[in-house]
Amino acid sequence: MTLPIGVLISGGGSNLQALIDRMEAGVLDVTIQTVISNIPGVKGLDRAAKHGIFSQTLSHRDCPDRESYDRVLVRALRDAGAQAVVLAGFMRLVGPELLAAFPGRVLNIHPALLPSFPGLHAQNQAAEHGVRLAGCTVHFVDEEVDHGPIIIQAAVPALPGEGAEMLGNRILTLEHRVFPQAVQWLAEGRLDVQGRQVVVRPGERPLATRNDLPPCLIFPPLEDGF
Incomplete structure (x- = not known):
């Protein structure tokens, strides 16, 4: 059994690449269901595309506040079938709504x-x-910064x-x-x-x-x- 995950990024995605490399080597028991960037055009999105991984840009600038952006993320992650969330250079705080949607399954x-x-x-x-x-x-994410x-x-x-x-x-x-x-x-x-x-x-x-x-x-x- 593999764990379906969503990966959130904001930039080059070198840690995303490290996950992909171990996954393709057969030592990391996950499937990356989606890669989501809050910033368009970053290299991490190209990395996902190169390996045939579904990716999308969901800009936080399209939402009026942090809570509404969290709801957008949760919906996209659930639609993709993710059961855990990995923050790989994601330069945004995630709030209680996302944490409640994936309790004990958000890593940074x-x-x-x-x-x-x-x-x-x-x-x-x-x-x-x-x-x-x-x-x-590497730590579990809670509602405080890097805590x-x-x-x-x-x-x-x-x-x-x-x-x-x-x-x-x-x-x-x-x-x-x-x-x-x-x-x-x-x-x-x-x-x-x-x-x-x-x-x-x-x-x-x-x-x-x-x-x-x-x-x-x-x-x-x-x-x-x-």
């Missing part, structure tokens, strides 16, 4: 080690703050004198690994939320053995294929 990727540096330009915030470690977080229970995090050293762009590129490499992994755990029904804690129940897949990542710390650890 954020390029910082939450709860540090929520919101926009997280890599810039980290670089300007002079942190020693930076990274990314929901954390599923998996990956950390890399923040090098002295390194700007936000270079740091962001290294973080992005980790995003492409941990995001599909978290989505797979969701598809397998292995995520239990206990207050602020997310417990990943044991599965049958062994831990990853490939060693092609730069020095980093990922927890929970990646499994084979991710």
Whole structure:
């Protein structure tokens, strides 16, 4: 069985591509029912089209308020048959109506080690703050910004004198690994939320053995294929 998902994007869609690559490799048990962008003409829509995935642009500018836009999203996601929602660089807050439509099944990727540096330009915030470690977080979405229970995090050293762009590129490499992994755990029904804690129940897949990542710390650890 595969989990039908909808993917929301606002830009280039590199994390969407990471999901597609794992899906087509047969290690990610999802089907992408639709890709929705709130901004027309972005590269992520081209990525979906290249792989024969139904995509659509639903501009938030066509709606008078956030609540009405959420209703448009919910209708489109349900019409496409999505049972879970993945925010892959979606630069809009989602509200209670969408969260209620997909309870416990909305995931987001954020390029910082939450709860540090929520919101926009997280890599810039980290670089300007002079942190020693930076990274990314996959979490459940709630009604606050970058706040929901954390599923998996990956950390890399923040090098002295390194700007936000270079740091962001290294973080992005980790995003492409941990995001599909978290989505797979969701598809397998292995995520239990206990207050602020997310417990990943044991599965049958062994831990990853490939060693092609730069020095980093990922927890929970990646499994084979991710």
